[in-house]
Each structure stands twice: as structure tokens, then as C-alpha cells.
Amino acid sequence: MKLKNFLIVTRDIDRAVNFYRDIFGLQVVVDLDGNVIMTDGLVLQDAKYWEQFLGREVIPRNNSCELYFEESDIKGFVDRLDKSGYDIEYVNKLMTHSWGQTVVRFYDPDGNLIEVGTPF
Secondary structure (H helix, E strand, O other): OOOOOEEEEEOOHHHHHHHHHHHHOOOEEEEOOOEEEEHHHEEEEEHHHHHHHHOOOOOOOOOOOEEEEEOOOHHHHHHHHHOOOOOOEEEEEEEEOOOOOEEEEEEOOOOOEEEEEOOO
């Protein structure tokens, strides 16, 4: 068995596709009308379908998981993020952990937590 994809929920598929394309360079692989598979294993699903499947409401900013990306030029990435035109809600701007890794954390437009860190 292998992990194939990871799925996050969005209230606006087009906005989410644009965000992950513009910020991370991901591309659409398959668009299944409310379920979009992007490169690197990211799947975006329309919240209305997700809520139907689960019979429960989506809770944004629940802080129970995060998407993790690595970027060597972390300061350049934060500068691009600030200039992106997206209204970025930071959890923390650049910080350096005790083990030496520098990271930034923020939410995507739907409240999914993202961390971008320098490679180990």
C-alpha cells in the first residue's frame, strides 16, 4: 500500500486552484467537477460535496493538520507571498526552530494551515 494523495476542502475550487498554482506552482492534472487533482498529490474538493459525504460541517482553521512544503530561498518565498495579491493570514512569519530550520506558517484562503520550511 502507498499514500497516493491528500485532500483538502475548499469553498471555492477556482480560487483554490489559482492560489496553489500562483503560490506553489502546482498544476491541474484532472478536473472532475468539484474534485480537482493537482500535481504533487494535492486534491481539492468542493466543501458542499465533502459535507454531503460526511454529513458534517467543515471547520476551517481547526489547526489539526498542515500542508508542508520546503523552499531553500525562504526569505524570497515570503517576499513573493507578501506581494502575491492574496490576503495572507500568517500564523507566524519567519521563525527559526532550535534545530536550525526556518519556517513560515499561514492559512490558505479556506483556512487550511500551510508550513513552508527550509530543507533539513
